[in-house]
Amino acid sequence: MNHYLGVDIGSVSGNFVLLDQFGKLKSKLYLRTQGNPVKAIQDGYTFIKNNLSNTTRINGVGVTGSGRHLAAILLGADVVKNEITAHAVAASSLFPAVRTIIEIGGQDSKIIILRNAIVHDFAMNTVCAAGTGSFLDQQSARLNIPIEDFGQHAIKSSQAVRIAGRCGVFAESDMIHKQQMGYPVEDIIMGLCEALVRNYLNNVGKGKKIEAPVVFQGGVAANAGLKKAFSKVLNLPIEVPEHYEVMGAIGVAVLAREHIEHSYIPTVFKGDDFIMDGDFKSKSFECSGCPNICEIVCIKRDDEILAYWGDRCKKWETSINEPARNKLRVV
Amino acid sequence: MKITFPHMGNMHIAIKALLEGLKLEVIPPPPISQKTFELGIKNSPEFACMPLKINVGNFIEALENGADTIVMAGGWGPCRFGYYAQIEKEILNDLGYDFDMVILEAPDSKIQELLKQLKAIGQNVTFWEFLKTVKYAWHKLNSVEELEKKLEHILPRTIEKNKAEQIYEQGLKKIDKARDKNEVDWHTKQSLAEMDKLPRHQEKILKIGLIGEIYTILEPSANYKIANYMAGLNAEVTRSVYTSEWVNDHLLGGLVKPSNHQKILKSSKPYLNYSVGGHGRETVGNAVDFARKSFDGIVQIGPLTCMPEIVAQSVLGVVSREENIPCMTLYFDEHSGTAGIYTRLEAFIDMLRRKETGQIATI
Known part of the structure; x- marks a missing residue:
């Protein structure tokens, strides 16, 4: 049986999915990268591998997320894609009629507008991460409520308090103020959810026309309070897909399948031994070739140099032989 | 007088030709690098836009290399830019640099005014020498642009993208070094032909x-x-x-x-x-x-x-x-x-x- 692996290495989590040749999800894993994407990739792959029967074979690999270049080198990826395209492909393969995708992840949030299953317009948060998962994480830690239960607390509220949504720092000081005044914690959390929704619509949505069906995905879609707040503010039903947290990975797995099936190019996937047995190390140094003083990163497996990046002039990047580099080309 | 000016793309090639034609010693700022950014950001108002910060970085680096006169565009527009020459002068004075600043009140003013100002910077340049050097600088500017446009056309179409960029960079250097019109033309033609020969997809x-x-x-x-x-x-x-x-x-x-x-x-x-x-x-x-x-x-x-x-x-x-x-x-x-x-x-x-x-x- 041919299977396709999709990997999404984001700022907070690493997501892994395995699709069969009909695009059905066979296994999935959501794990926190905890600042060590290399280990997350090795652990994630090992988990997926252990769940495989002997007859299944990985026939293609797609990677996405801000750590996609690293993942491409460690795994050998057939498709290296940005998160926006990956999320759009995943949502439209599950919900062909989708017209709006709201995606909120660890450090970024996006809106994708689709018309006839084609991306028509999109936007991503630019300078501010106030409405994203990291901020929710921080607040749940401060209130000592596990992030998994955050949404359940929120929907218990009957009357959300007003919290400023303009900026994460202001939101936090508002929350502390309301908490010291004695408002119930559920109402404060629901107020935070509504503030984040307003922040998202102003900073990311920026007047784009949001039409149903709306799909809400990304790690933050786990929060039932946010789903309720979006539904209330937009006055539209909000759909959260079953595998909302790994949609990016599903998207690139679908793209990897399309690529392999259409191009007849064999996969460049490097296999179990390469990933599981190797000792991957990275090293950084400053290049003194010119006044740019670029910070160069070198990725090594045991003693073999796999990649350089970080140099503006491409002196280091191109020092590795051409065929190896071509496989890593990001399109 | 050792004269310098701010960078803007490949404009330095033509400006250098022009100022050298006016019998001036030219010290162009080093190419814009991380160091330029750092110097500019450190010494400029936080809310100013990036171009001002890069200008300031350019000037500091050029003054450190021995320049003593800065030529900068001024005028009443087109935006905050109209004030930049004055602000930059103040910033550099505060940092303790000793230099003259020549502000060309150019944009959208009368061409005669600009030419008069330019000629005044020159050292004993006759009218004919002046006209010749303006023409030569204009020619270099247009040759550089031919290369830029060729790169814009070839780069998306070729499979040898790194090679195309290399030919372009080298071509620019050769045009910069060229001493007369014939040399400029020859190097331009060579570089254009080399880029045309690259394999395409x-x-x-x-x-x-x-x-x-x-x-x-x-x-x-x-x-x-x-x-x-x-x-x-x-x-x-x-x-x-x-x-x-x-x-x-x-x-x-x-x-x-x-x-x-x-x-x-x-x-x-x-x-x-x-x-x-x-x-x-x-x-x-x-x-x-x-x-x-x-x-x-x-x-x-x-x-x-x-x-x-x-x-x-x-x-x-x-x-x-x-x-x-x-x-x-x-x-x-x-x-x-x-x-x-x-x-x-x-x-x-x-x-x-x-x-x-x-x-x-x-x-």
Whole structure:
């Protein structure tokens, strides 16, 4: 049986999915990268591998997320894609009629507008991460409520308090103020959810026309309070897909399948031994070739140099032989 | 007198030729690097735009290399830029540098005034020598631009992208070093021919119009080389501004070559009927122009806090709907990570390609 692996290495989590040749999800894993994407990739792959029967074979690999270049080198990826395209492909393969995708992840949030299953317009948060998962994480830690239960607390509220949504720092000081005044914690959390929704619509949505069906995905879609707040503010039903947290990975797995099936190019996937047995190390140094003083990163497996990046002039990047580099080309 | 000037794209090649022709010793600032950025950011007001910060960095580096006179454009426009020469002078004085600053009150003023000012900087230059050197500098400017346009055409089409960039860089250096018109012509011809010979692929080329603030468009280090990045994704980028056109329209009164400036201003109607400072109106006009020339998409760029571009951006939404062309806006400030910029551009190009062919490009 041919299977396709999709990997999404984001700022907070690493997501892994395995699709069969009909695009059905066979296994999935959501794990926190905890600042060590290399280990997350090795652990994630090992988990997926252990769940495989002997007859299944990985026939293609797609990677996405801000750590996609690293993942491409460690795994050998057939498709290296940005998160926006990956999320759009995943949502439209599950919900062909989708017209709006709201995606909120660890450090970024996006809106994708689709018309006839084609991306028509999109936007991503630019300078501010106030409405994203990291901020929710921080607040749940401060209130000592596990992030998994955050949404359940929120929907218990009957009357959300007003919290400023303009900026994460202001939101936090508002929350502390309301908490010291004695408002119930559920109402404060629901107020935070509504503030984040307003922040998202102003900073990311920026007047784009949001039409149903709306799909809400990304790690933050786990929060039932946010789903309720979006539904209330937009006055539209909000759909959260079953595998909302790994949609990016599903998207690139679908793209990897399309690529392999259409191009007849064999996969460049490097296999179990390469990933599981190797000792991957990275090293950084400053290049003194010119006044740019670029910070160069070198990725090594045991003693073999796999990649350089970080140099503006491409002196280091191109020092590795051409065929190896071509496989890593990001399109 | 050891004279220097700010960088803006490849303009230094022509400016150097001009000033040397005026019998001046020229010390151009070193190429813009991380160090330039750091010096500029450290010594400029935080809320000023990136171009001012890069100017300041350029000047500090040139003064450290021994320059004692700075030539800078001034004037009453087109935006805050009109004050930049004065502010930069104050900043450098506060830092304790000893230098003269010559401010060319050029943009949109009378050509005679500019020529008079330029001639006054020169050291005992006769009128004929002066005319000859202006002509020579103009020739270098146009030769450089031929290379730039060739690169814009070849880079998305060739499979040897690194090689194309190398030929281009070397060509620029040779034109810079050339001592007379014949040498310039020879090196230009050689480089153009070399680029033409590079092997090509057969994939569909998307056409992108690059519009926005002039400095950010012309200076690749201020826009993280996004034109080359998009060319890497097989998209051909056409700029709304080329240096020679700007010089022709704003300094030479549109006399030297045919100008489409009036046409662009007309295209901005009915979306934006008034000047909003800077090149805000030109940005809207160019967007309409690109849309009507059936470009696939438009990327607007500018430095963060650029008011004219913010005004233009708010109008572009309507242009995008009415003229049916996807637009994306990117503002640049000091980032060290380019990943966010490239992620958005890649997604934009994917979107255009999918619209065009129903396919997403994989490797």
